[in-house]
Amino acid sequence: xxxxxxxxxxxxxxxxxxxxxxxxxxxxxxxxxxxxxxxxxxxxxxxxxxxxxxxxxxxxxxxxxxxxxxxxxxxxxxxxxxxxxxxxxxxxxxxxxxxxxxxxxxxxxxxxxxxxxxxxxxxxxxxxxxxxxxxxxxxxxx
Amino acid sequence: xxxxxxxxxxxxxxxxxxxxxxxxxxxxxxxxxxxxxxxxxxxxxxxxxxxxxxxxxxxxxxxxxxxxxxxxxxxxxxxxxxxxxxxxxxxxxxxxxxxxxxxxxxxxxxxxxxxxxxxxxxxxxxxxxxxxxxxxxxxxxxxxxxxxxxxxxxxxxxxxxxx
Numbered sequence: 001x002x003x004x005x006x007x008x009x010x011x012x013x014x015x016x017x018x019x020x021x022x023x024x025x026x027x028x029x030x031x032x033x034x035x036x037x038x039x040x041x042x043x044x045x046x047x048x049x050x051x052x053x054x055x056x057x058x059x060x061x062x063x064x065x066x067x068x069x070x071x072x073x074x075x076x077x078x079x080x081x082x083x084x085x086x087x088x089x090x091x092x093x094x095x096x097x098x099x100x101x102x103x104x105x106x107x108x109x110x111x112x113x114x115x116x117x118x119x120x121x122x123x124x125x126x127x128x129x130x131x132x133x134x135x136x137x138x139x140x141x142x
Numbered sequence: 143x144x145x146x147x148x149x150x151x152x153x154x155x156x157x158x159x160x161x162x163x164x165x166x167x168x169x170x171x172x173x174x175x176x177x178x179x180x181x182x183x184x185x186x187x188x189x190x191x192x193x194x195x196x197x198x199x200x201x202x203x204x205x206x207x208x209x210x211x212x213x214x215x216x217x218x219x220x221x222x223x224x225x226x227x228x229x230x231x232x233x234x235x236x237x238x239x240x241x242x243x244x245x246x247x248x249x250x251x252x253x254x255x256x257x258x259x260x261x262x263x264x265x266x267x268x269x270x271x272x273x274x275x276x277x278x279x280x281x282x283x284x285x286x287x288x289x290x291x292x293x294x295x296x297x298x299x300x301x302x303x304x305x
Contacts, residue, residue: 021197022206025173048169057170058234059215063208085207089238 007034009075016071016082028064035076039068041101041121048098056096058131061121065090065103065133069117072105073137083115083137096130099123113140150183154224157181164220176213176253184225184258186217190251190271203247207281210251211239214269214283217255222265222287225257232265232287242279249273251280263289 010032017023017030028041041047041064049057066088074082104126105119115137120129149155157164158181165177174196180187190205190213198206215237222232245251254276255269267285272278 019200020206021195021200022208025195026208046169046173049171051167051169057168057212058237059174059208059212060170062211062215062237063206066208066211067206081201084244085241087238087240088207088211089236090211090234091236092234 007032007075013037013071013075016074020067022063023067026060026064026067028067030068030071032075037068037072037075037104039064039071039103039105041103043099043101053095054098056098056101056130058090058092058096061092061096061101061131062088062090062133064101065105065119065121065131066135068103068121069105069119069133069135070137072119073107073110073115073117073139076107077110077115077139079139079141083139086114086136086138088133088135090131090133092131094128094130096121097123101130102126110139113138115139148227150227153226153229154181154183156229157186157220157224168216170212171216174209174212176216178217178220181220181224184221184256184260186221186224186255188213188217188253188255190253192245192248192250199244202244204244205251207239207241210241210245210271210281211237211283213251213253214239214255214271214281215285217253218257218267218269218283218285219287221255221257221267221269222260222289225260225265226289228292230292231290233290235264235286235288237283237285239281239283241281245271245280246273255283257287260289265289 103121176190259266265287
């Protein structure tokens with residue numbers, strides 16, 4: 001059985017990824033299992049930031065994490081559209097190698113007006129994150 | 143080429159000479175399409191044109207925040223290199239971005255990054271993204287960067303606090 005069927009919001013997450021040009025530019029996709037979601041950024045040459053050491057660009061990693069955090073808030077809420085970002089703080093922990101990148105986000109606090117989210121990206125081991133972000137989003141509908 | 147090893151503007155001058163290379167050597171930079179437009183000691187300016195493939199909200203045509211993050215991260219790192227008197231590259235430790243207001247559809251974004259403090263191993267930066275002038279702010283950032291050790295020698299990348 002398709003696990004996506006257990007959460008009707010999963011189809012909406014897919015629809016957003018298809019509709020948002022920048023998500024298509026990155027080439028990311030998401031696998032939703034209930035209220036859990038894993039985002040996947042398949043490796044592409046255009047994601048490289050340093051051609052000498054073949055490292056992923058920090059901006060590409062941060063963009064991927066910001067979208068993951070945003071979609072996780074959308075997934076666990078009943079918002080009609082994805083939330084708007086207030087700020088993000090990125091920690092670059094390890095070099096991102098020229099291979100697929102994965103990410104998961106955790107909503108630390110879902111308030112009436114704002115949501116606080118933590119997201120981590122990894123490659124070989126989830127316990128050794130490449131980068132992590134803390135992000136705040138507006139969730140109030142005004 | 144400026145041969146005076148003690149000229150504090152030496153690295154910024156080298157970067158000005160190679161601005162075309164800096165604009166073309168980063169694949170993800172080419173994908174999002176930003177350009178470095180001006181380099182001074184510890185201070186770098188750039189241009190990020192609006193483009194359809196960067197849109198984060200298809201209803202309004204607003205560019206995604208990740209584009210601004212890429213832009214300010216890149217400019218801030220270059221401002222660090224431009225602040226030093228020896229050629230050193232840097233790696234982002236952390237970067238905080240505050241989104242002031244959405245970028246307008248179809249308008250160019252100007253980016254400006256400043257490295258205001260260089261220590262033995264860390265640089266501190268702030269940066270701005272705006273339309274036309276700084277009073278039309280889209281986002282601001284604060285960053286810290288680690289100075290990568292040179293392959294040969296071990297001289298300190300001494301820099302001074304900028305005004």
